[in-house]
Each structure stands twice: as structure tokens, then as C-alpha cells.
């Protein structure tokens with residue numbers, strides 16, 4: 463790591479080879495929008511070429527039957543795996559490249575070879591359950607990579623912050639009984655996939671290390687910034703992670719065609735500044751991002767630009783306004799509901 467301003471980006475034209483039917487929102491052009499944003503930072507990023515994840519790496523999270531089901535899709539022109547999820551002949555290979563690229567990027571940050579980075583991969587991963595594909599996702603990239611960090615890099619406690627607009631059911635289920643991985647999610651609710659209500663807080667030894675922040679439609683920069691400052695920050699301080707992973711969907715952007723949130727480019731920038739600051743405070747700056755959703759060119763371009771701009775700047779950017787918790791506001795309601803579930807575990811929850 464010669465230049466502390468450089469961050470690593472995993473990208474590859476092969477990520478465009480996974481294709482669903484015409485008109486499917488999770489389409490190859492998504493990565494063209496991401497590339498357009500990355501082009502503005504070419505002198506501040508270093509590219510790395512992904513490799514296919516090995517079966518043993520995928521099988522740390524997924525069952526063998528699921529691996530076999532995805533592998534067999536390579537034998538047919540098209541396979542429908544769930545109501546929204548398709549594979550073509552190349553999808554098995556591309557899904558392995560997505561997981562493998564994410565693993566290697568996260569490792570390079572864990573081991574200090576890169577200051578930070580973003581895995582600009584597809585298909586996304588956070589809906590994939592251990593035994594099935596779901597919600598455009600084949601293998602759960604962030605879960606597979608988190609397990610690789612623990613197994614191979616000596617990283618013990620990991621915080622996964624999932625700010626995709628959908629709840630990451632697959633990631634939650636992968637770690638809900640495991641106190642070594644804290645899964646934190648903001649998501650529109652009620653909405654697809656239906657999981658992620660306040661009371662879903664982990665099971666058994668993992669009770670308390672699942673933190674769900676379901677949010678009503680219409681939330682934007684103020685609410686997201688408030689949630690990260692007033693909920694994520696105290697939770698992260700209480701948990702004390704050794705590395706922070708961001709399941710980085712851009713579908714809470716106001717231009718996104720699927721969901722109904724109102725984040726702007728500067729909102730994503732402020733969120734990135736907040737999580738960067740938490741990583742600096744708690745885990746030696748070790749933080750890395752993996753692309754999840756985001757379905758308009760504008761949401762993907764602006765979101766990518768916000769994240770990369772913040773992560774490549776020498777000084778932390780603006781973390782946004784810290785408004786009061788106005789009585790009757792959405793933010794107040796959200797914070798009170800989360801505090802009712804988790805307030806006893808995480809000192810300071812609710813305060814900014």
C-alpha cells in the first residue's frame with residue numbers, strides 16, 4: 463500500500479455475462495453505470511482481477527445441494543431459480559467470480575495490502591439463503607467473504623452493515639446464532655422480502671448481534687444519517703468489530719425504480735463518512751464494500767461516486783446534519799423502536 467489515497471476495486475467485464483430475461487432489473491448495464499463513476503477516480507484506484515471462489519469457500523455458508531443446483535444451471539440456456547431469480551449458462555461461473563472477488567478484496571484490506579475497496583460485482587448476494595437462490599442472488603458474497611476472513615485471516619469479530627434498501631435475509635440467517643458476526647440492516651419495511659422487523663434480534667448465543675432497522679417509505683438523508691449516528695455507532699462501539707463490511711446497495715436512492723426511499727448522492731457520502739469514521743475509531747480503518755442492489759443508472763453512478771470519493775479522500779468528509787429527534791418524526795419513531803429491543807445491550811443507543 464504505497465499511496466494511502468488509493469483504494470482497490472474489483473471489477474471485470476465477465477460480471478456482465480450473467481443475464482436474466484429482457485427487462486429484468488438486475489441487468490449487466492448496472493455495471494456500466496458503476497464504471498462510469500469509477501472512471502472519474504482512475505488515478506486513485508487500483509484494479510484487481512477476480513478469480514472464481516472454490517467450492518470449499520462457498521460451502522462455508524451454502525449447502526452442497528445449493529452449490530449443485532447452481533452448478534447445473536450451466537448446462538442450460540436459462541434456468542428460473544425463484545420467481546425473480548434466473549441463471550444463464552455463464553451464471554455459475556460469474557457467481558463464483560463475484561464471491562471470489564469479494565473474498566480477495568476483503569482479504570487485501572484485512573491484511574493491510576489495501577486501505578479499503580469496493581467489490582463491484584454481480585450477481586448480488588444478500589438474499590441468497592444457505593440452501594437456495596433468492597431475490598436476484600445466487601451465492602451470498604458478503605457472508606462467504608466474512609467466513610473466509612474468519613477462517614483464513616484471523617479476523618474474529620465482524621460487523622456487516624447492510625444499507626441496501628431491502629433486508630438481507632440470507633445474511634441475517636447465516637449469522638443469527640453467531641455472536642462473532644453482527645448483522646446490522648437498514649431497509650424499507652414493509653417491503654420485499656418481508657423479513658427484518660425490529661424484534662428479529664438474533665437467536666441463542668447470537669441474541670443481540672442482529673440489529674434490524676426497518677424504515678417506512680420516504681426516508682432520506684436525514685433519517686439514514688440519524689440511524690447510522692444514533693443506532694449503528696453505539697452498536698458498533700459496544701460490539702467492537704475487527705473489521706467492518708458494507709453490503710452496499712444503492713437502491714435507497716431517490717431515483718431508484720424499485721423502492722421508495724429518498725437518499726441523495728450527498729446522503730450516501732455522509733453515510734460513507736460515518737462508517738469510515740467508525741472503522742478508524744474501532745478497527746484500524748479496516749472497512750470494505752461489496753455491491754448489492756441499485757437499479758437505475760443514476761442511483762448506481764451517484765452512489766458509487768459518493769462512496770469512492772469519500773474513501774479516496776485524505777480527510778474524512780461531511781457526516782451530515784445531526785438533527786434533533788423531533789417528536790412525531792419518522793427518525794424518532796425508528797430510534798425508539800430499536801432502543802426498545804436493543805437499548806439495554808448497547809449504551810448510548812439513541813443519542814448522537
Ligand SMILES: [Zn+2]
Nearest residue numbers: 626627628755
Ligand atoms: Zn436491494
